[in-house]
Amino acid sequence: MAKSAVKLRAKAKKGIIDIKCLMTHPMETGFRKDKKTGEKIPEHFIQTVVAEKNGVVFMNADVNTTISKNPYLRIKVAGEKGDKITVTWTDNKGVTGTGSKAAK
Secondary structure, eight states: OOSOSEEEEEEEETTEEEEEEEEOOOOBOSOOBOTTTOOBOOOBOEEEEEEEETTEEEEEEEOOTTSOSSOEEEEEEEOOTTOEEEEEEEETTSOEEEEEEEOO
16 A cells, blocks of 8 residues: 555543544445446455554454445544554554554
């Protein structure tokens, strides 16, 4: 993926980290047709999203074709300023995208 695959914002307040995450991905269902050729566009979608805090997984989600293009995800987890948050997705073609940021 050319652009940053995952853009993160992580803000800690009162022992909770509020994570806002924008994942860059086309999220094709396999049902749409190309306007020029009329052929179906092959499936290409995120299958799993994993979130970690300081290297420890706290969320593992299965995703499918019902999610929109460039999905937005918001997560809250117990933590403090300086904790490193990492979000990684894997799609049905084996491509992965990741983003990391320390909580402010």
